[in-house]
Amino acid sequence: MSSWGNGVKISIFGESHGGGIGVVIDGLPSGEHIDRDALLLQMARRAPGKDKAATPRSEADQPEILSGLLNDTTTGAPLCAVIRNTNTRSQDYGNVLSCPRPSHADYTGFVRYKGFNDIRGGGHFSGRLTAPLVFAGAVARQILLRKGIRIAAHICSVGNITDKRFDPANIPDALMERLSSAVFGLIDVGQEKPMRELIEDCRLHCDSIGGTIECAVTGVPAGVGSPMFDGIENVFSSVLFGIPAVKGVEFGDGFDGTLLRGSQHNDAFYYDGDTVRTKTNRHGGILGGISSGMPIVFRTAIKATPSIAQEQNTVDLQTKTNTVLSVNGRHDPCVVVRAVPVVESAAAVAMLNLLKDVNML
Numbered sequence: 001m002s003s004w005g006n007g008v009k010i011s012i013f014g015e016s017h018g019g020g021i022g023v024v025i026d027g028l029p030s031g032e033h034i035d036r037d038a039l040l041l042q043m044a045r046r047a048p049g050k051d052k053a054a055t056p057r058s059e060a061d062q063p064e065i066l067s068g069l070l071n072d073t074t075t076g077a078p079l080c081a082v083i084r085n086t087n088t089r090s091q092d093y094g095n096v097l098s099c100p101r102p103s104h105a106d107y108t109g110f111v112r113y114k115g116f117n118d119i120r121g122g123g124h125f126s127g128r129l130t131a132p133l134v135f136a137g138a139v140a141r142q143i144l145l146r147k148g149i150r151i152a153a154h155i156c157s158v159g160n161i162t163d164k165r166f167d168p169a170n171i172p173d174a175l176m177e178r179l180s181s182a183v184f185g186l187i188d189v190g191q192e193k194p195m196r197e198l199i200e201d202c203r204l205h206c207d208s209i210g211g212t213i214e215c216a217v218t219g220v221p222a223g224v225g226s227p228m229f230d231g232i233e234n235v236f237s238s239v240l241f242g243i244p245a246v247k248g249v250e251f252g253d254g255f256d257g258t259l260l261r262g263s264q265h266n267d268a269f270y271y272d273g274d275t276v277r278t279k280t281n282r283h284g285g286i287l288g289g290i291s292s293g294m295p296i297v298f299r300t301a302i303k304a305t306p307s308i309a310q311e312q313n314t315v316d317l318q319t320k321t322n323t324v325l326s327v328n329g330r331h332d333p334c335v336v337v338r339a340v341p342v343v344e345s346a347a348a349v350a351m352l353n354l355l356k357d358v359n360m361l
Contacts, residue, residue: 002124004239007356010136010349014085016121016128022082023132025068025139029361030076032143034069042138045183045341046131053184053199053337060086063135081135085128098318099325103306110317127244127335130342137345140352141180147360149351152179153215153344154187155336156299158195164188166216168252168281168297176218185340203333206309210245211336213343214299217351220285222276222293224354231289232296235354239346240300245335248301252284267294298347302339307331 003011007027014021040062047061061083068079097119100106105125109117117123141151150173156163164187179185184192202209225232237249257265260282267278278294285296307327314325332338355361 004242005349005353007361008140008349008352010133012129012132014083014129014132015118015123016085016126017123018085018118020082020084021129021132022063022080023136025079025136027356028068028074028076028079028139029143030074032074032146034072034074034139034142036072038142039063039135039138041181042134042141042341042345043131045181046134046338048332048338053196053332053334061131079139081132083131083135099314099316099323101307101325101327102312102314103303107317122244125244127332127338130243130339130345133243133349134341134345137341137348140348141344143361144348144351144355147355148219150176150180150218151215151344151347151351152176152185153213153340153347154179154182154185155195155340156212156214158211158334158336159198159209161191161194161198163191163214165214166295166297168216168284168295169277169279171216171218171295173218176216180344182340184337199334199337208305208308208331208333208335210302210304211334212299212301213336213340214297215343215347217285217296217347220291220293220296220351222291224291224358224360225286225289226357227289230357232286232291232350232354233289236298236347236350239350240343243300243339243342243346245302245305245339246300247303249298251286251296251298253282254284254299257282300339300343302336305332305335 002013003009009026011024043061043063063081063083066080066082068075068077100110105122106119109125121128144151154163156165175187186192198209233251240246240249253265265282267280267283269276269278276293278292281294281297283292284298285292285294309327311324311326314323315321316323352361
């Protein structure tokens with residue numbers, strides 16, 4: 001299933017080396033102005049071929065809007081956008097037709113679709129399919145911003161090199177604005193050099209590295225979300241796990257919270273004028289699946305890119321023997337960098353759905 005959402009539904013289509021990829025967004029409110037420059041900025045943050053930390057495959061990722069927008073304003077009809085693939089090298093994937101890449105979806109896709117899946121560049125399993133998600137998120141975040149809701153993320157870690165974390169109880173708008181347009185988003189910009197050095201070392205050794213991304217959503221009023229299975233954590237996670245390479249999601253203190261006693265972990269309430277807030281925000285802005293009015297903060301774990309040029313053990317599905325494989329093609333030595341706007345976009349789409357559920361759109 002490549003469709004998601006109830007109130008606002010997205011359907012993502014295409015393959016990495018097909019004619020193009022795209023998305024249909026259904027359920028958007030009419031009359032919403034969409035700033036194309038702001039939209040293209042988000043697309044450019046994710047686009048490949050612009051940085052040594054990314055794949056050298058160069059794609060402009062210019063979306064062609066086919067419907068749902070007139071005079072840069074939503075009409076209420078389904079909004080459809082296509083992104084053409086212009087720089088494919090399908091011959092790089094000839095040897096993976098029968099020899100699946102370790103830790104990739106080649107084998108599971110082969111079994112699930114009886115060998116008919118498009119293997120070129122990963123086909124529909126490829127990280128390239130996150131470009132339409134970023135388009136949908138770029139539309140959603142503009143609508144959310146008019147309601148005072150901001151979304152921004154940063155590279156929380158690459159390997160064992162870490163950035164500062166958000167102060168979950170106090171995230172300034174200026175920081176959110178800076179991060180939401182950054183290409184190598186960090187709170188502590190001094191960590192860029194060691195992170196880049198680690199990524200470059202992996203690239204030179206035909207290897208890759210993973211990391212984590214921390215995302216914040218500010219300006220969400222209290223009372224959004226529904227127990228038990230339509231809570232904020234549920235809705236966000238269901239989109240976030242649709243991003244290739246995401247292997248874990250935690251909210252608030254997450255797993256670190258298990259090390260604390262209740263007296264240490266609880267967030268005390270207080271009145272700030274007429275508004276109820278909490279002195280700390282270990283709960284990550286969510287209690288019982290419902291927003292508390294504090295910033296929503298979560299982190300995603302991103303695995304190392306499985307496509308590496310080192311020789312790896314695999315199997316030959318045709319001869320049914322063990323063999324070795326060297327992966328050709330162009331791949332990210334660290335997908336974390338380009339995944340930051342993807343995580344933000346997933347959060348934007350999820351947030352838009354949650355607001356529609358409580359009639360706030």
